[in-house]
Amino acid sequence: MKIAVAGKGGVGKTLIAGTLSRLLARDGFNVLAVDADPAMNLAYALGIPSNIAAKIVPIAENTELIRERTGAKPGSPFGIFISLTPTVEDIADKYGVSGPDNVKLLVMGTIRYGGSGCACPASTLIRSLIMHLTLARKEVLVMDMEAGLEHLGRATVKGFDVLLCVVEPGAQSIETAERISSLAGDIKVKDVVAVGNKVTSKIEEEFIRAATKRIGLELIGIIPYDPVVLQADMKRTAPLDLNPDSPAIAAIRRLKEALKERIKLS
Numbered sequence: 505m506k507i508a509v510a511g512k513g514g515v516g517k518t519l520i521a522g523t524l525s526r527l528l529a530r531d532g533f534n535v536l537a538v539d540a541d542p543a544m545n546l547a548y549a550l551g552i553p554s555n556i557a558a559k560i561v562p563i564a565e566n567t568e569l570i571r572e573r574t575g576a577k578p579g580s581p582f583g584i585f586i587s588l589t590p591t592v593e594d595i596a597d598k599y600g601v602s603g604p605d606n607v608k609l610l611v612m613g614t615i616r617y618g619g620s621g622c623a624c625p626a627s628t629l630i631r632s633l634i635m636h637l638t639l640a641r642k643e644v645l646v647m648d649m650e651a652g653l654e655h656l657g658r659a660t661v662k663g664f665d666v667l668l669c670v671v672e673p674g675a676q677s678i679e680t681a682e683r684i685s686s687l688a689g690d691i692k693v694k695d696v697v698a699v700g701n702k703v704t705s706k707i708e709e710e711f712i713r714a715a716t717k718r719i720g721l722e723l724i725g726i727i728p729y730d731p732v733v734l735q736a737d738m739k740r741t742a743p744l745d746l747n748p749d750s751p752a753i754a755a756i757r758r759l760k761e762a763l764k765e766r767i768k769l770s
Contacts, residue, residue, distance in 0.1 A: 505533075505767050506638050506645045508661045508693075511670035512680040513651030516701040517541065519733055520670055521648035522549025523744050523756045524763075529605040531764075534643035536596055537607050540634075542614040546648045551604040551742030560601055562613025563633065564626045569599070574625040592633040596641065604742070610637075638663025651680075661688070665767050667696045669721060673708035682719040695766070699725040699759055724766070725759040727752050 505528070509521040518541065525537040539546035547557035563569065570576075573590035600608040612630055637645055638661070647664075661667060667688050669681040681698060688696045698721040700712035709726055716723045730752035736743040744753055 505763070506647075506664040506666075507763065508647045508649055508664045508667045509670060510649040510667060510684050511651070512672075512677045513543075515670045515672045515677055516727070516733075517651075517670050518543070518545050518549045518648050519743060519752070520668070520699065520701065520727070520756060520759070521646050522546055522551075522742060523753060524760055525550060525607045525644075525646045526605045526742070526744050527757055527760045528644050528646070528764075529607045531760075535605075535607045536600065536637065536641070536643050536645050537603075537609050538612060538634075538637065538645065538647040539609065540612045541648050541650045544611055544613065547601070547603070547609055547611070548737075548740055549648075549742055550607055550609055551745050552601060552609060554740050556601065560609075560611050561599075562611045563595065563599065563630060564613030566599070569595075570625050570629055573629055576625040590629050590632050592629070592636045593640070595633055596637060604745070634661075635663065661693055662691055665694055666763060667693045668763075669696065669698045670701050671698055671712060671716065672700070672702045673704075673711050678712075678715040678719065681716070681721060685719060685721055697722045697724045697766075699723070699727065701727045702729045703727065704729045724762050725755060727755040727759070 507524065509517045511517050521537065525535050529535040537546060537550060544562065547560065573592065596608070596610050600610045603609055669684050671677045671681050685696050698716045700709065700723060703709050703712065703726055712726070713723055728751045730750050732747045732750035733743050733752055736746040739746065743750065747753065
């Protein structure tokens with residue numbers, strides 16, 4: 505199972521990606537959680553302690569690794585020779601951080617363009633790494649994607665079984681989901697579905713149901729607004745650890761079962 509979680513910034517992608525990862529691991533699967541969001545908060549959603557999370561060096565900022573695998577350091581000028589097929593097979597095992605329920609976390613980091621130079625070496629390494637993770641490795645993979653469409657634009661999610669668009673009750677969120685769905689179709693992502701989050705009323709649920717139907721996205725779950733999520737953020741702990749039976753966690757548990765059934769994972 506390879507799941508990409510995408511959507512507008514602030515809709516709750518990280519909560520869903522982290523909790524799904526933990527719940528799938530509890531079902532007995534080997535799970536690799538990939539943080540490809542520049543905010544890099546997936547460690548907290550997974551329940552990795554702050555003192556450990558603070559020491560994680562994102563792949564995009566690991567200068568020595570990038571130089572070793574591509575032949576050039578980040579920020580190298582255009583025209584410098586770099587390997588377009590860097591060795592990446594050992595990176596997840598070597599640089600992944602183990603978290604609760606034996607979920608392994610790999611933090612990608614931010615790829616920046618412009619300014620002092622070209623980000624080609626880091627971009628090349630991460631693109632090759634994501635292709636390896638989706639196409640060659642056999643464990644369950646859950647990727648928390650950046651808020652925009654950058655990863656989709658580089659066609660790095662072709663190997664995913666499901667692209668999960670997280671939406672909240674709001675026009676901007678729906679518009680972002682529609683763009684994501686369109687781009688995903690262009691690069692032939694197998695399955696694109698939606699899940700509603702932060703729902704506080706029947707009116708908001710009906711808005712999400714009507715909006716996702718209008719843009720042609722199947723809605724496979726509704727997650728209610730849950731104060732436990734905010735409390736967990738303030739405590740810098742995973743909502744799953746703070747209250748495993750809270751309304752949001754219960755809804756994500758149902759989402760997990762729906763995804764397993766969709767992909768026929770047993």
